[in-house]
Amino acid sequence: MAKPVSIEVWNPNGKYRVVSTKPMPGTRWINLLIEQDCRVEICTQKKTILSVEDIIALIGDRCDGVIGQLTEDWGETLFSALSRAGGKAFSNMAVGYNNVDVNAANKYGVAVGNTPGVLTETTAELAASLSVAAARRIVEADEFMRAGRYDGWLPHLFVGNLLKGQTVGVIGAGRIGSAYARMMVEGFKMNLIYFDLYQATRLEKFVTAYGAFLKANGEQPVTWKRASSMDEVLREADVISLHPVLDKTTYHLINKERLATMKKEAILVNCSRGPVVDEVALVAHLKENPMFRVGLDVFEDEPFMKPGLANMKNAIVVPHIASASKWTREGMATLAALNVLGKIKGYPVWSDPNRVEPFLNENAPPPAASPSIVNAKALGLAVSKLFPLSSLFFFRYPAGYAGRSMADYLLLPEVEDPPDAGRKSPRIASIDVFRGLCVFVSSILSPSLFTLAAAMIFPVVRHGSSLSVGYIMARISVSDFIFAGNVLSIVS
Numbered sequence: 093m094a095k096p097v098s099i100e101v102w103n104p105n106g107k108y109r110v111v112s113t114k115p116m117p118g119t120r121w122i123n124l125l126i127e128q129d130c131r132v133e134i135c136t137q138k139k140t141i142l143s144v145e146d147i148i149a150l151i152g153d154r155c156d157g158v159i160g161q162l163t164e165d166w167g168e169t170l171f172s173a174l175s176r177a178g179g180k181a182f183s184n185m186a187v188g189y190n191n192v193d194v195n196a197a198n199k200y201g202v203a204v205g206n207t208p209g210v211l212t213e214t215t216a217e218l219a220a221s222l223s224v225a226a227a228r229r230i231v232e233a234d235e236f237m238r239a240g241r242y243d244g245w246l247p248h249l250f251v252g253n254l255l256k257g258q259t260v261g262v263i264g265a266g267r268i269g270s271a272y273a274r275m276m277v278e279g280f281k282m283n284l285i286y287f288d289l290y291q292a293t294r295l296e297k298f299v300t301a302y303g304a305f306l307k308a309n310g311e312q313p314v315t316w317k318r319a320s321s322m323d324e325v326l327r328e329a330d331v332i333s334l335h336p337v338l339d340k341t342t343y344h345l346i347n348k349e350r351l352a353t354m355k356k357e358a359i360l361v362n363c364s365r366g367p368v369v370d371e372v373a374l375v376a377h378l379k380e381n382p383m384f385r386v387g388l389d390v391f392e393d394e395p396f397m398k399p400g401l402a403n404m405k406n407a408i409v410v411p412h413i414a415s416a417s418k419w420t421r422e423g424m425a426t427l428a429a430l431n432v433l434g435k436i437k438g439y440p441v442w443s444d445p446n447r448v449e450p451f452l453n454e455n456a457p458p459p460a461a462s463p464s465i466v467n468a469k470a471l472g473l474a475v476s477k478l479f480p481l482s483s484l485f486f487f488r489y490p491a492g493y494a495g496r497s498m499a500d501y502l503l504l505p506e507v508e509d510p511p512d513a514g515r516k517s518p519r520i521a522s523i524d525v526f527r528g529l530c531v532f533v534s535s536i537l538s539p540s541l542f543t544l545a546a547a548m549i550f551p552v553v554r555h556g557s558s559l560s561v562g563y564i565m566a567r568i569s570v571s572d573f574i575f576a577g578n579v580l581s582i583v584s
């Protein structure tokens with residue numbers, strides 16, 4: 093019999109019992125659950141990593157859903173315990189879910205949620221920080237200063253690497269890898285080489301456009317290359333950042349042999365998962381190559397480091413804090429709670445886990461959907477087919493060349509647009525009337541007539557009445573095919 097664990101209870105008379113294995117940042121997630129008749133129980137045990145037994149005790153005899161952490165081992169034992177207690181929903185408060193046995197969850201019909209998108213920029217920022225800190229030896233210099241060893245400026249004191257003009261290598265150019273690449277390319281004018289199983293088209297377009305912008309301003313343009321193998325990235329890049337998921341294919345992706353192919357003065361950053369790097373081999377490599385540097389946020393045997401790593405001057409180590417910004421952590425808590433709530437309430441699964449902004453708007457109720465359920469397909473869960481109206485306002489398109497969608501005109505900042513696609517002089521060279529017509533037709537067929545009205549009216553409002561309907565249609569981007577896709581999926 094597992095020993096009891098200490099808990100804090102909110103809304104004791106709530107109909108649905110939701111357990112969180114940790115206190116999580118913010119209160120919005122608690123309020124959202126309470127408003128929907130949930131009794132929320134938060135484990136307050138003073139123990140960083142809960143054991144399987146602790147969690148079984150938390151689940152108890154009746155539990156509708158659990159919000160868990162990446163430090164916990166969610167396998168057969170916990171999913172069967174949750175299922176016995178009547179629970180059908182679990183969410184990690186993390187985007188990575190390598191701690192979850194999804195097959196076991198499938199076996200017990202438990203939906204598994206994760207929290208993509210909300211930590212993309214925050215995590216990329218830490219990877220960028222580690223890259224710069226390693227290149228400019230910031231941590232070593234800080235220690236030197238605090239030790240009272242600074243006795244005057246010297247030509248050779250803490251000389252590091254200039255990033256400008258060097259090559260940044262990204263392995264795993266998904267959400268975070270692409271955001272990191274953009275930061276390094278735009279911020280430090282580095283050239284990009286990346287390896288991913290899929291083409292990062294949007295990223296490529298970004299670098300192309302930025303290169304053109306630099307060239308037009310008389311500067312050396314940046315370039316990009318999609319490598320055909322990971323080894324090509326390792327051989328060519330000066331700074332390499334790892335951003336793949338952790339699975340069988342990425343375990344010990346960086347090993348002794350691969351380290352040996354990297355430049356002697358290269359920088360390696362890991363903000364993905366510890367086991368992506370063979371840490372024993374890494375320590376040996378750091379010892380043999382004092383000019384090789386690493387920035388690590390994650391470790392193979394977290395929370396422990398392999399022997400010798402802590403003593404290496406050429407390693408910067410931080411305790412898995414890449415997603416640790418207030419906005420992100422509160423957003424992760426919200427998404428995790430809404431994943432669980434959505435399943436309990438029988439809501440569909442959100443159609444695009446890369447576009448979770450509508451769930452994070454504190455001034456509006458979240459859509460009635462689970463933001464991201466990784467085994468939705470395996471469980472045959474319904475996916476929200478129609479864009480709820482609110483999503484239109486948040487929906488961003490990879491536009492910038494063929495034009496922008498009305499959603500861009502309405503609310504969205506120019507965060508991810510190619511730098512040469514300013515609002516005042518949009519490039520509409522690649523006008524595609526057929527695509528525009530698709531949107532037109534889908535808008536008419538769609539119950540959301542608002543789409544059409546907004547597409548017609550708002551650009552005019554923003555840009556003056558001289559715009560013709562044809563011009564507006566042309567400016568609606570290729571991604572608006574999604575609308576047509578929606579209509580087709582409804583009809584079929």
Ligand SMILES: NC(=O)c1ccc[n+]([C@@H]2O[C@H](COP(=O)([O-])OP(=O)(O)OC[C@H]3O[C@@H](n4cnc5c(N)ncnc54)[C@H](O)[C@@H]3O)[C@@H](O)[C@H]2O)c1
Nearest residue numbers: 188215264265266267268288289336337341363364414415
């Ligand atoms: N350190 C942290 O605090 C922190 C924070 C957020 C995410 N993460 C980790 O980062 C990972 C990536 O997050 P994301 O949101 O960018 O996910 P993502 O799914 O958008 O990106 C992962 C990318 O890795 C690629 N990939 C998969 N296998 C590969 C392989 N064998 N070789 C090369 N590329 C491969 C995928 O194609 C995908 O593009 C998460 O799974 C998580 O483990 C860590």
Ligand SMILES: O=C(O)[C@H](O)CO
Nearest residue numbers: 185186187188414415
């Ligand atoms: O996978 C994740 O979300 C991170 O590791 C949390 O910081």
